[in-house]
Amino acid sequence: MSSYHPLTLDEAMQLSRTVLDLFDANSELTCQEIGDGNLNLVFHITDTNSRNSVIVKQALPYAKIVGESWPLSLDRARIEREILQEEYRICPGSVPQVYYYDDELALTIMEDLSDHVIMRKGLIEGNHYPLFSKHIGEFMARTLFYTSDLAMDQSLKKEKVKKFVNPDQCKITEDLIFEEPYRFSERNNYSPSIEDEAEALRTDHELHLEIAILREKFLTQAQALLHGDLHTGSIFITPESTKVIDPEFAYYGPIGFDIGAILANLLLHYVSVPGWVRGEAAVSAREEELLLMVQNVWTEFERSFCELWDQDVQDYMARTKGYQEFYVAKLLQDSAGYAGSKMIRRIVGLAHVADIDTINDETIREQAERKALSIGKNLVKNHRKITSITDFMNLVIDASKGKVGQR
Amino acid sequence: MSSYHPLTLDEAMQLSRTVLDLFDANSELTCQEIGDGNLNLVFHITDTNSRNSVIVKQALPYAKIVGESWPLSLDRARIEREILQEEYRICPGSVPQVYYYDDELALTIMEDLSDHVIMRKGLIEGNHYPLFSKHIGEFMARTLFYTSDLAMDQSLKKEKVKKFVNPDQCKITEDLIFEEPYRFSERNNYSPSIEDEAEALRTDHELHLEIAILREKFLTQAQALLHGDLHTGSIFITPESTKVIDPEFAYYGPIGFDIGAILANLLLHYVSVPGWVRGEAAVSAREEELLLMVQNVWTEFERSFCELWDQDVQDYMARTKGYQEFYVAKLLQDSAGYAGSKMIRRIVGLAHVADIDTINDETIREQAERKALSIGKNLVKNHRKITSITDFMNLVIDASKGKVGQR
Incomplete structure (x- = not known):
């Protein structure tokens, strides 16, 4: 994949299956978009067999506030995942682990923390x-x-x-x-x-x-x-x-x-x-x-x-x-x-x-x-x-x- | 010209003649290197006919101090000429005017201030x-x-x-x-x-x-x-x-x-x-x-x-x-x-x-x-x-x- 576009549920699942070892050929994935739609898309993807799950977070090129949209740089996705990686290194376990990223898609796949x-x-x-x-x-x-x-x-x-x-x-x-x-x-x-x-x-x-x-x-x-x-x-x-x-x-x-x-x-x-x-x-x-x-x-x-x-x-x-x-x-x-x-x-x-x-x-x-x-x-x-x-x-x-x- | 190398006197004169309107076909250029050789080459170029003159300043990739050399980024030449241009705009006449620059050669041709x-x-x-x-x-x-x-x-x-x-x-x-x-x-x-x-x-x-x-x-x-x-x-x-x-x-x-x-x-x-x-x-x-x-x-x-x-x-x-x-x-x-x-x-x-x-x-x-x-x-x-x-x-x-x- 390349060149930015907001992912669909299917694309998010397909990408996760392709790039991660977590989901094998037998996995049966389900996907929910759980973001508030304000700044980012947040997909929660679970394998109903293994119960393994991940979060796929993708930045949107605007913030929706009081009905209007406020343009925002997608570069913030790159900043976010670099910081997560850095913080994970400096203070292990204090932030979700990054499994995969694509800066062009402004997207990061990371540890699911839904037990928190x-x-x-x-x-x-x-x-x-x-x-x-x-x-x-x-x-x-x-x-x-x-x-x-x-x-x-x-x-x-x-x-x-x-x-x-x-x-x-x-x-x-x-x-x-x-x-x-x-x-x-x-x-x-x-x-x-x-x-x-x-x-x-x-x-x-x-x-x-x-x-x-x-x-x-x-x-x-x-x-x-x-x-x-x-x-x-x-x-x-x-x-x-x-x-x-x-x-x-x-x-x-x-x-x-x-x-x-x-x-x-x-x-x-x-x-x-x-x-x-x-x-x-x-x-x-x-x-x-x-x-x-x-x-x-x-x-x-x-x-x-x-x-x-x-x-x-x-x-x-x-x-x-x-x-x-x-x-x-x-x-x-x-x-x-x-x-x-x-x-x-x-x-x-x-x-x-x-x-x-x-x-x-x-x-x-x-x-x-x-x-x-x-x-x-x-x-x-x-x-x-x-x-x-x-x-x-x-x-x-x-x-x-x-x-x-x-x- | 391209790709960095320290200029000779002849190259400095030839470049000045080529890129500036200041020196015409009849100009008779002389060139002196007047830098202290520590951080930069500084060529003073004068047309003995018109008395027009310029300074060609080129950064060296090191600083010579106490016999040793201390590596320095050539990017400082880009920084210097951008600052000169900026200061000239913000406070006209307070700095030498930039006539020409080549960031790859880490070189700037500027106003001669030798009356100061x-x-x-x-x-x-x-x-x-x-x-x-x-x-x-x-x-x-x-x-x-x-x-x-x-x-x-x-x-x-x-x-x-x-x-x-x-x-x-x-x-x-x-x-x-x-x-x-x-x-x-x-x-x-x-x-x-x-x-x-x-x-x-x-x-x-x-x-x-x-x-x-x-x-x-x-x-x-x-x-x-x-x-x-x-x-x-x-x-x-x-x-x-x-x-x-x-x-x-x-x-x-x-x-x-x-x-x-x-x-x-x-x-x-x-x-x-x-x-x-x-x-x-x-x-x-x-x-x-x-x-x-x-x-x-x-x-x-x-x-x-x-x-x-x-x-x-x-x-x-x-x-x-x-x-x-x-x-x-x-x-x-x-x-x-x-x-x-x-x-x-x-x-x-x-x-x-x-x-x-x-x-x-x-x-x-x-x-x-x-x-x-x-x-x-x-x-x-x-x-x-x-x-x-x-x-x-x-x-x-x-x-x-x-x-x-x-x-």
């Missing part, structure tokens, strides 16, 4: 993931450390920066996270009941200054090869296992952007808890569990990152006494800033999270939205003053108790 | 350049502003980052400026009389921390398209005119790196003044003139950069009140840090400056070297605390009066 669930869904269902913080902390530490100038030959790192320049995907982030929530935009999306909050976001110059600073860092700082879209919808999970998927937004950016994405999405779930959990004591226990996860994600990341640094740092000057502390302290500040900006955009911007949007009770939903904005703004405004994870947690807790003004 | 002198030489001869600060301040403001995310479409900027990834040239900077002066290295080069200073550089952890921070910024921050090697040996000058040459180190980096290079080289000349100027009053007048130039380079840059920003900023969030002040304040801090690190490396590292090295009197030369190190260290150690150009000048003046310890 999407973490966002799992959280909404009230499941517990006691190993998640450790898994994701180590995943981020390994993938970010080993692609940074700390651990790489700096010339090879520059070639890698070049290879993962990703303008289309970055533009989505730049527009939706670092600009539109702070001005009128047709793509903004929120209920009239929080118009006061939306207006406050548009006129808060103290907030805008911090967002401008975070935006510039996102635009310029090629610190490590990020996943670039590391929310709980990009994670497949069971209580024992964590798998990161969908790295099509990967590019060289600030490390705190990935960490902030995880923290933000756990916090967005945290504010949604009263919408799902019944009984005050139960709400409170679940909230505590989630806050602890937030804290542990940072702590596990920090522990693992510093351990790798101590063992494996290649840069001579990075061995300077005090430099690791300085560097990691900045990562925490950045993580807080990016966490806050991601929380804000998920409330008033184009793309929301199901954790909040699917709360049926309007009053509870509105409270969750206001709490998310309050935490988000508190993190963004104070991110450059944070010196420890305790500071971070206090900003979250103060804001969720309404200890900072909403205007 | 190399600024370093002009300064050593005691010449005055009253317009320099204004010219170079505007050159840097225009070239850096218009290639940054402030003024460019961010997707196009990313493509440009990709185009000017320049690992070989950056490696030279990374090794020679941000590492070797701070450890034992065979390439370090200083007289035994300042061994105490060299040892202090190797053991000063406070200094190493700041160098590590500046190094990381150089490695990661794709802020604007830098010249990358903007010292007084890369500037052709007359009292009326300033032309910037040799942008083969160009790449996307922190804006303060270019500004710091200019400031450092003016300050390296400032410390050398007693080696050239006779009479205490004359020394003092020349020193004042140079300090004023240093201050004015920053002031003119800042004025012009802010003016361009106010007129032409494209980024929506960059219009936020207070953001310009924040951004420019950081540029001054970065400029101070890079100025200091460049001063240090020119004293103990591989490549020195003629301003100091050609001082005959050993005692005066040693004093100049110690003063340069003192200023350099003071700027590096305090760069993150600077809030105004007055702070910067005070760090210079204090250090040159010995008000900070040399160890």
